[in-house]
Amino acid sequence: MGTQSPPDDGPEQVPPTDTPGPDRDTLVFVGVRTLVLVAVVAVGYLTRPIWHGLVYSAIYSPTGLLVVGGGSLAAVALLYLPPDRLRSGGPGSGGSGGLGVTSDGPDPIGELTQASDGTAAAKVRLLAVVVGLLIAVSFLIGGISGTLEQRTLAQETMADATEVEEFPEANPENPRVVPRRVSEVTTRGEVSYRQHRLGASDIARREDGSLAWSYPIEPDGFRNTLLENQRGVLLSDMTRIDDRRTETYDDTDFTHGEGMFLHRSADWQLKKTDYLARYNDDAVEFTHDGTPYMYYPKTGHEWRLAPFPHTVPVWDGGALVTPDGEIRHLTPEEAQANDILDGQRLYPVSLTRVEMGSLGYRNGIVNQLPVVGAHRGEVELATLPDGADNRQPFIIDLAGERLSYVTAMEPYGIDSRGLDEVWFADAETGEYTFFGTDRETLTGPERAMGIARSEDSQTNWGRNFVVTEPVPTIVDENLWWHIKVSPVDFTDVTRNVFVNADSGSAVAVQTDDETRAFIRGDINESKTGGGQADENASDDRTDSDVIYSIVITNESGDVVERIPVRSGQDTSIVPPDDDRVTVVNGTANATAANETTATA
Structure with a gap:
């Protein structure tokens, strides 16, 4: 018999292969983590003012972008990383997916995750390693970008600045007579609030044009920060110590104000309504038509990509807060055109401080290296x-x-x-x-304060009196340092000392009117006994019983004699024909014949 060949069944049938897809466990894993991520983002969005600094740094700072942005991406990646990929290179014994580490070779990440507290703890440790590496790199990046920021800021500041040959004229009606600490001591002693207190002070313009220390009347105590509102503002005159005026506008509650808790505060609402701005300055509290307002200067940042990515701060306008809770975000041009803000400070002081601090870099980075x-x-x-x-x-x-x-x-x-x-x-x-100054060095504030002390060497400085708060002022196109003398408890201003930044001479005046007259240029050094004081001047400045002095000058203005007048002493002035008599630090205003004056 012949052998029969097997029947021909046609071409060999290859069983179909199914395309692998995500299994149910993977879908559940991804779905749960997506829900967690969405929940975290939702909570973060609702509480976004709390994270404002971190988010802003991630957007407008190279180091923040690296650490915060990179760390956030690493956290999301680890959140979605399956546990089996963390333990080995992939599913099975020979996989090399995921992290690219096989189970047969060294597995440092696997060793890192061998802990009894499970995969979640391993991910946290791995995230800490990643963030630590990012922070280490950020030191290098931050050094480069920070230096370039200072250089760019200095260049732009110098390019927009104008050099002048004369000092601008000061406003003699608004001298800074009352230091901040004196204002705080005296003003807080004049008010009485059981549930409120005066907040941080700032400088604002009053409606009559004068300058004042301004304070928010904010809730005091934890319970009150939760339930009470800011109760208007208080303005304390800083231009005079005699008959100083304090205006209180405490009958208007702010819906969002200072010292109020979380979402009730102005700070929370500012960041909620304009997230891409910084609010580094304290609020300027002031009034307009009898209504209190607050203004917050805003600072933004701009990226510069060359020669290395960095950012520079810029003025971003300001926010005007009204008592009814309205917040008006204004551009610089809108703020300058706003009638309510007319005469107030609009430009951020903090930005000025940063710009001035950058001027050391104006002649190049290498030039300022140590x-x-x-x-x-x-x-x-x-x-x-x-x-x-x-x-x-x-x-x-x-x-x-x-x-x-x-x-x-x-x-x-x-x-x-x-x-x-x-x-x-x-x-x-x-x-x-x-x-x-064109190489002609002027006296600085440190030396000026020393001159003010040496102007009266018999005063017990440090124990009874201090010189404080030097501020520059302009008198007849000359720079003077206006320094105040106060008792150590800061309850008063006993006199004002002006130190010439060019000559170093000192002039002491004791009344508000004298201060204004000096800034106007109506009083020179000889008329006040400043500079080269006569030998009897020390009696006037050291005897606490002296209420004013009679200064006798000749026709050329030189001091002939200074006569101290003590409390309770009767005075009769009969001037010689050729001399002029001026009563300084008196308490009355009067004018008599022969140019005899009593000046308050």
């Missing part, structure tokens, strides 16, 4: 001694009721204390002008 730098033309903020009780920039009022931020710059060097430049920033526009 070892190889030549320090050519390098300037830095003038040093303020202990007890100055203020910081730069100084806020003063110029002629025409134009507020200005004044910054005194001294040459680079540990022993340099004289002024090299004086910068003025318009508080409404942010425009810069500066005065250069």
Whole structure:
């Protein structure tokens, strides 16, 4: 028999292969983590003012972008990473997917995750390692970007500034007579609130044009921050110590104000309504037509991609907060055109401080380096001694009721204390002008305070009296340092001392009218006994019983005699024909024949 071949069944049938897809466990894994991520984002969005600093840094800071942004991406990646991919290179014994580590070879990540507290703890540790590496890299990135930020800011500040040959004229009607600490001591002693207190003070313009220390009347105590509202504002006159006026607008509650808890506060609502801005400055509290308002200057940032990515701060307008809870976010142009804000400070003080601090980089990065730098033309903020009780920039009022931020710059060097430049920033526009000394160094605030003390060597400085709060002022186109003498408890201002930044001479005046007259240029050094004081001047300045002095000057203005008048002493003035008699630090205003005056 022949063999029969097997029947031909046709081509060999290959069983169909199913395309693998995600199994049910994977879908559940991804779905649960997506729900967790959505919940975290939702909670973060509802509480976004709390995270404002982190988010803002991630958007407008190279280091923040690296650490916060990179760390957030790493956290999301680890959230979605399956546990089996964390333990090995992939499913099975030979997989190399996921993290690309096989089960047969070294598995450092697998060793990292061998812990009794499970995969979640391993992911946290791995995230900590990643964030730590990002922070280490950010130090390098931050050093480069930070240096370039200072250099760019200095270049742009110098490009927009105008050098002037004369100092701008000061407003003699708005001298800074009352220091901040004196205002706080005396003002807080004048008010009585059981559920409220005075918040942080700032400088604002009153409706009559004068300057004042302004305070929010904010809730005091935890319970009250939860339930009570800011109760208006208080304005305390800073331009006079005699008959000082305090205006209280405490009958208007702010829906969102200072000292109120979380979402009830103005800070929360500001960040909620404009998230891409910084609010580094304290609020400016003021009134308009009898209604209290608050204004918050805003700072933004802009990216510069060359020569290395970095950002620079810019003025981003401001926010006007009304008592009924309305927040008006204004551009710089809108803020300047707003009638309610007319005459108030609009430009951020914090931005001015940063811009002035960058000027050391204006001649290049290498120029200011500590070892190889030549320090050519390098300037830095003038040093303020202990007890100055203020910081730069100084806020003063110029002629025409134009507020200005004044910054005194001294040459680079540990022993340099004289002024090299004086910068003025318009508080409404942010425009810069500066005065250069042309190698003729002016006296700085530290030396001026020393001169003010030496002007009266018999006063027990430090125990009974202190010199405090030097601020610059302009008298007859000359720069003077206006320094106040106060008792150590800061309950009063006993006199004002003006130190000439050019000559170093000192002039002491004791009344508000004298202060205004001096800034107007109506009183010179000889008429006040300043500068080269006569030998009897010390009696007037050291005897607490002296209520005023009679200064006798001749026709040329030289002091002939200074006669102290004590409390309870009767005085009869009969001036010689050739002499003029001026009563300083008196308590009455009078004018008699032969140019005999009693000046309050």
